[in-house]
Structures are given as structure tokens and as C-alpha cells.
Amino acid sequence: xxxxxxxxxxxxxxxxxxxxxxxxxxxxxASDYVQWFQxxxxxxxxxxxxxxxxxxxxxxxxxxxxxxxxxxxASLTISGLRTEDEADYYCQSYDFNNQVFGGGTKLTVx
Amino acid sequence: xxxxxxxGGLVKPGGSLRLSCEGSGxxxxxxxxxxxxxxxxxxxxxxxxxxxxxxxxxxxYAAPVKGRFIISRDDFRNTVYLQMNSLKTEDxxxxxxxxxxxxxxxxxxxxxxxxxxxxxxxx
Numbered sequence: 001x002x003x004x005x006x007x008x009x010x011x012x013x014x015x016x017x018x019x020x021x022x023x024x025x026x027x028x029x030a031s032d033y034v035q036w037f038q039x040x041x042x043x044x045x046x047x048x049x050x051x052x053x054x055x056x057x058x059x060x061x062x063x064x065x066x067x068x069x070x071x072x073x074a075s076l077t078i079s080g081l082r083t084e085d086e087a088d089y090y091c092q093s094y095d096f097n098n099q100v101f102g103g104g105t106k107l108t109v110x
Numbered sequence: 111x112x113x114x115x116x117x118g119g120l121v122k123p124g125g126s127l128r129l130s131c132e133g134s135g136x137x138x139x140x141x142x143x144x145x146x147x148x149x150x151x152x153x154x155x156x157x158x159x160x161x162x163x164x165x166x167x168x169x170x171y172a173a174p175v176k177g178r179f180i181i182s183r184d185d186f187r188n189t190v191y192l193q194m195n196s197l198k199t200e201d202x203x204x205x206x207x208x209x210x211x212x213x214x215x216x217x218x219x220x221x222x223x224x225x226x227x228x229x230x231x232x233x
Contacts, residue, residue: 001173035219037154044206044223045146045154051213090154094217097170099144099156 002026004091004102011108016081020105022091023073032094034074036065040087081109111135113207113224120230121197129192129227131207138188142210144220145192149203197231204228
């Protein structure tokens with residue numbers, strides 16, 4: 001099975017843009033869809049990006065997703081940061097009847 | 111979509127526990143359902159899933175729980191179950207029920223999540 005590696009934490013001030021990476025350890029990042037989940041303290045995770053770059057209704061267009069085969073990684077970009085974006089973010093993908101989550105990235109907006 | 115979990119609590123190592131998750135607001139009998147857990151101070155870990163009966167009703171499990179945990183479903187009750195046996199201290203965590211979105215082949219991801227139930231394995 002593969003692993004998804006994320007930075008432990010990132011920090012940016014309000015109004016700025018942040019990008020969180022998710023690197024696949026083996027196999028191609030493009031071989032299956034990547035999803036991104038937001039988890040605020042005390043809440044259940046909720047999906048913010050599905051199928052690499054699709055945004056569910058209700059998620060602001062400040063959130064965008066992409067994949068890069070050259071670095072075998074996926075990215076979540078949040079522009080115009082707001083304090084309510086402060087949360088843990090997890091990437092997720094699938095392979096051979098297994099769902100795999102990244103270790104999560106704590107986003108601090110200050 | 112609403113997912114309401116029940117069960118959980120404190121159990122001794124080696125013991126058993128069952129979680130239930132009732133779904134509403136969607137066609138439960140067509141849904142693939144997953145369980146995901148979050149251990150203290152750690153991230154999310156997929157536990158396993160069950161496909162809809164029309165797609166075979168088969169189950170898949172993560173390696174750490176395979177052979178100890180069993181996922182089943184009762185479409186008449188719109189409920190999915192997680193039977194946890196031979197529990198270990200490292201199974202302690204919050205367990206989430208999720209309705210998966212499935213796509214081509216066997217791929218799926220948890221699109222809607224329940225509120226989670228705490229399971230504590232301790233002597």
C-alpha cells in the first residue's frame with residue numbers, strides 16, 4: 001500500500017494564499033482520485049474537494065485542488081484566507097480496495 | 111443526508127463492542143458505507159467499507175482491523191454496523207460512519223460523515 005505525506009502545519013495571515021501538499025509514496029498520483037477534507041476543532045470532517053479538483057456546492061471558490069504528476073503530489077490551495085479556514089486538512093485517495101488518508105495538516109490563520 | 115451513530119463506550123482489552131449507524135435522507139440500499147476512525151492526537155484512519163447489496167454487498171478492511179472487525183448492513187433498518195472484537199488499546203478513538211461516493215470500478219471516498227462515537231479500550 002502507499003502513503004500520503006502532508007506537512008504537519010502551515011501558517012499564513014488573513015487574506016493570503018496557502019497551498020497544502022500531499023505526496024504519494026508509490027504508484028501514480030493520477031491513478032486514482034484525490035479528495036480533501038476539512039476538520040474544525042470538535043467537528044466531523046467535511047469534504048472540500050473531491051475527484052482531484054471538484055468543489056462541492058457550498059464550498060467557497062477560494063478552495064481549489066490540483067494534481068501534479070511530475071512531483072507525484074496533489075495540492076489544496078486556499079486563497080483570501082479567513083479565520084474560519086483555520087482547521088486540520090486531510091488528503092485521501094484509494095488503491096486496491098483500500099482508502100488511504102494523509103497524516104493531516106494544521107492550518108493556522110493569524 | 112444524515113448519519114446517526116450509536117453504541118461505543120468503555121471496554122476492556124480483548125472485549126467486543128458494536129457500533130450502529132442509521133442513515134436518512136438518501137437511498138440507503140444503494141449506498142456504499144464506510145467506517146473511519148480518529149485515534150487520540152492522530153489523524154484519520156480508514157477502517158473498512160461495505161458495498162451495496164446490488165453491487166455485491168462485499169466488505170473490505172484495513173490491515174490493522176482485518177480478522178477482528180466485521181461490517182454488516184440491514185437495508186430494512188437503513189443501518190450499518192461495525193462489530194469490533196478482540197479489541198486492543200490502540201483501537202481507542204472516535205469512530206465515524208460515512209456514506210461513500212463510489213465511482214468507476216471499486217473506488218470510493220467518504221462524502222458524508224456522521225458525528226462520531228468514542229470508543230475507549232482500557233483496563
